[in-house]
Amino acid sequence: MTRVFVGSEALAAGRVNRYQLTNAHQRVFPDVYAPRGELTLLDRTIAAWLWSGRQATVTGRAAAALHGARWVDPATPIELNFANNRSPHGVVTRRETLLPDELTWSGAIPVTTVTRTAFDLARRSTRRRAIADLDALANATHFTTEDVLTIADAHPRLRGVRRLPAMLNALDAGAQSPRETYLRLDLINAGFPRPKTQIPVARPHGRWYYLDMGWPDILVAVEYDGEHHRTSRTAYAIDVERQDYLISIGWIVVRVLADHRRTDIISRVGRAWDARSNSHWAAS
Structure with missing residues (x-):
């Protein structure tokens, strides 16, 4: 028997009895x-699809995860x-037009294509969260913004379509986590030029370091250190x-931790910019 299953089907087939169903298993959805x-x-994605009577198409963040996007919260709805307005807790249902070329499969499960998934992610949620979702999907699939905009042309009246160009312009496939996305957006909102991501820096013995984000022209980098660091x-x-190596070749590296305050991060990056600008002025 598969890990996730329809209880009534398993009972009818004799694969479990009611005692086993109640005591060895948990009810995910009705x-x-x-x-x-x-x-x-x-x-949970398989369970939601089974709850729909195997009729639904998976969309949104769950679809992005099926396409390989990382950093999707396991508890996300x-x-x-x-077409069901009485979905159980943990499931969100919508009824929108899906064209044939916006549908694909992940195993036996119908799912929106990568570009339709990106289209939906860009229209929903808050701006920061949506951009983080787009970053994760772009990192995994490298979809093109042009293809997503083509889908928008086919659905001009859907909610959130108008903000699509701005959202797609803000995404960056170089982000390696939602925290990196939020850090990049904070820097831009503070007035810094949009940083480049995954900046390659040659290291000894023919290998490379990759900096999370920064400005190579002035050798200033900002790096988010996750818990494993x-x-x-x-x-x-x-x-x-x-x-030590990056400093030795002239880089200023601002390291950011999860518990650092946004205002302090911006101040530290500002000081790095000032130091680099002053050094350039002195050299000239």
């Missing part, structure tokens, strides 16, 4: 069960294109060696 324990996003001794040692 008449849909899985073994007790932590559920993955894929588990599963969005379905399905502090909890892993090996990662910490590599970071120290990396930082």
Whole structure:
């Protein structure tokens, strides 16, 4: 029996009895069960599709995850294109027109194509969250903004279409996490030029370092350090060696942690810009 299943079907087929269904499994959605324990996003996506009677098309963030996007919260609501206004908690249903070339499959599950998924992500949620979702999908699939805008031409009356060009212009496939997306947006909103991402820097022995974001013309970088940088001794040692090398070849690197305040980050980056500008003025 598959990990996620329809309870009534399993009972009818004799694959489980009612005692096993109640005591060894958990109810995910009405008449849909899985073994007790932590559920993955894929588990919940399959469960939502089974709840729809295998009729729905997966859309939104769950569709992005099926296309390989990382950093999608396992607890995110599963969005379905399905005519049902009484969806259970954890499922969001919408009924929108999906053209044949906007549909594909992930295994047995109908899902919106990458470009239709990007189109939907750009129209929904807050600006920051939507851009983070687009960054993650672009990082995994490298869709083109032109293809997404073509879909917009076919659905001019859908909610959120007008903001699509601005959202697509703001995305960056170089972001390696939602935190990096938010950091990039904070820098732009503070008035700094849009930073480049995944900046290659040659290192000894023919290899490369890649900086999260920054401005190569003035050798200023901003890097977001995830939790593993502090909890892993090996990662910490590599970071120290990396930082020393970047400084030795002229880079100013502003390192950012999750608990740093936005105003302090902007001030630190501003000081780096000032230091670099002053050094350029002195050299001239």
